Amino acid sequence: MSTNFIVQISYLAAAALFIFGLKGMSSPRTARRGIVWAGIGMLIATLVTFIHPDLLALDGIAINYVLIVLALVIGAAWAWRTGKTVAMTDMPQMVALFNGMGGGAAAAIAAIELLRAQTTIAADPAAGLVIGQVMRIDVAILGILGALIGSVAFTGSLIAWAKLDGRMRRNRVVPAQQLINLALFVATILCGIWVFFTGELLPILLFFALALVLGAFIAIPIGGADMPVVISLFNALTGLAVGFEGYVLGNPAMIIAGTVVGAAGSLLTHLMAKAMNRPLTNVLFSGFGTGPAAAAGATEGEQKEIQAEDAGIMMAYAEQVVIVPGYGMAVAQAQHKIWELVQLLQARGVRVKFAIHPVAGRMPGHMNVLLAEAGVPYDLIFDMDEINPEFPKTTVALVIGANDVVNPSARTDASSPIYGMPILDVDKAENIIVVKRGKGTGFSGLENPLFYHDKTRMLYGDGQEVANQLVQVLKEL
Numbered sequence: 001m002s003t004n005f006i007v008q009i010s011y012l013a014a015a016a017l018f019i020f021g022l023k024g025m026s027s028p029r030t031a032r033r034g035i036v037w038a039g040i041g042m043l044i045a046t047l048v049t050f051i052h053p054d055l056l057a058l059d060g061i062a063i064n065y066v067l068i069v070l071a072l073v074i075g076a077a078w079a080w081r082t083g084k085t086v087a088m089t090d091m092p093q094m095v096a097l098f099n100g101m102g103g104g105a106a107a108a109i110a111a112i113e114l115l116r117a118q119t120t121i122a123a124d125p126a127a128g129l130v131i132g133q134v135m136r137i138d139v140a141i142l143g144i145l146g147a148l149i150g151s152v153a154f155t156g157s158l159i160a161w162a163k164l165d166g167r168m169r170r171n172r173v174v175p176a177q178q179l180i181n182l183a184l185f186v187a188t189i190l191c192g193i194w195v196f197f198t199g200e201l202l203p204i205l206l207f208f209a210l211a212l213v214l215g216a217f218i219a220i221p222i223g224g225a226d227m228p229v230v231i232s233l234f235n236a237l238t239g240l241a242v243g244f245e246g247y248v249l250g251n252p253a254m255i256i257a258g259t260v261v262g263a264a265g266s267l268l269t270h271l272m273a274k275a276m277n278r279p280l281t282n283v284l285f286s287g288f289g290t291g292p293a294a295a296a297g298a299t300e301g302e303q304k305e306i307q308a309e310d311a312g313i314m315m316a317y318a319e320q321v322v323i324v325p326g327y328g329m330a331v332a333q334a335q336h337k338i339w340e341l342v343q344l345l346q347a348r349g350v351r352v353k354f355a356i357h358p359v360a361g362r363m364p365g366h367m368n369v370l371l372a373e374a375g376v377p378y379d380l381i382f383d384m385d386e387i388n389p390e391f392p393k394t395t396v397a398l399v400i401g402a403n404d405v406v407n408p409s410a411r412t413d414a415s416s417p418i419y420g421m422p423i424l425d426v427d428k429a430e431n432i433i434v435v436k437r438g439k440g441t442g443f444s445g446l447e448n449p450l451f452y453h454d455k456t457r458m459l460y461g462d463g464q465e466v467a468n469q470l471v472q473v474l475k476e477l
Contacts, residue, residue: 017041103153110147121199146244155215236265275358306457312473318395328401332463357405
């Protein structure tokens with residue numbers, strides 16, 4: 001049995017495990033198993049690299065092995081540390097950062113292959129060859145496209161990470177921002193064509209510089225409210241870049257894994273945009289949530305406050321309570337106390353359900369992850385289409401740290417940036433309690449008429465502290 005046969009069979013097995021893993025991750029019930037399958041696939045793909053014929057044929061094989069092992073040690077140590085120390089509430093920024101690393105790795109592969117071709121041309125300038133000839137037309141085209149997409153995903157994901165981690169607190173929109181982005185895109189494409197038809201080093205360097213700047217400029221104006229869509233988009237771009245570079249290297253595992261991730265990310269991006277009832281172009285180019293202009297006008301009425309004791313009693317004697325978590329719950333790390341509250345309500349015979357909007361939080365599935373981490377059974381968690389018919393017969397709707405996803409302006413105010421966005425029908429519940437840190441408009445900058453509704457009572461304070469107060473009230477009843 002030849003070494004090459006073993007390598008190809010191993011790559012096929014790894015690719016199959018990637019697909020099974022992704023399938024497993026489609027449901028919280030099987031997500032852990034899916035992660036294990038995908039991890040085993042990646043382990044196989046990594047180990048088989050050590051016996052790959054192309055690697056064995058290279059000069060300085062010992063140095064190559066040292067570099068591979070060094071990279072594995074550094075990467076594994078970093079991943080182990082972050083996996084142990086990063087809180088579940090910080091998972092969005094870690095996902096954005098790791099995704100950016102994937103895009104950067106794909107771009108780095110493209111850079112190595114382009115520079116290798118350029119070195120070959122420079123060794124014999126009299127031959128008059130260009131990169132498109134040295135690498136083959138199809139390989140060169142996909143290599144350049146992969147470099148562009150990977151570079152954009154790299155810097156774009158880093159900007160997303162900086163915003164989610166609080167390191168970039170403002171969305172800077174310069175005059176004619178979109179025209180600048182369009183000019184950068186056109187310049188990058190033209191430079192990529194130049195790379196294809198030349199054998200010089202300068203176009204390659206200029207091409208990567210423009211692509212990296214383009215990724216940053218695309219992400220900088222995008223508001224935090226659109227982050228779930230942006231993260232899924234960059235995930236799709238990273239997968240696509242990996243698939244293209246897999247073709248360049250002739251690596252079937254990379255091709256299949258990249259294609260699957262790219263397809264899944266594209267579908268997820270479409271679903272996220274659909275959940276907001278906004279085309280992807282609007283998400284990328286509107287600058288929603290980037291400044292004061294995003295805020296809605298003044299809302300009539302006043303916010304009516306309620307104390308924790310009264311809110312606890314109201315829920316204790318309710319027939320059904322629906323809890324709507326949002327990013328504020330994640331910031332307060334209140335999910336464990338909320339689950340304790342739910343258990344106390346259930347012990348009193350109260351039906352309790354969780355209502356999850358597709359774009360709640362800072363990444364796709366953010367609320368599901370937090371609730372699962374707290375131990376909430378999946379059969380208590382309902383998506384928007386399932387739970388909306390339940391609100392008219394809900395005694396109390398408890399909103400904790402959510403804004404846009406429960407904002408009635410999406411139905412009634414044509415001037416609102418979120419007009420037309422499907423929302424959770426919290427305003428149709430008999431009673432509404434909103435847990436909120438203060439009276440401001442919050443992260444998105446949009447005023448919410450729900451907070452001024454006659455049926456709504458505001459319970460101000462940190463989400464975890466408020467949840468703890470509600471728990472104590474129920475324990476004392």
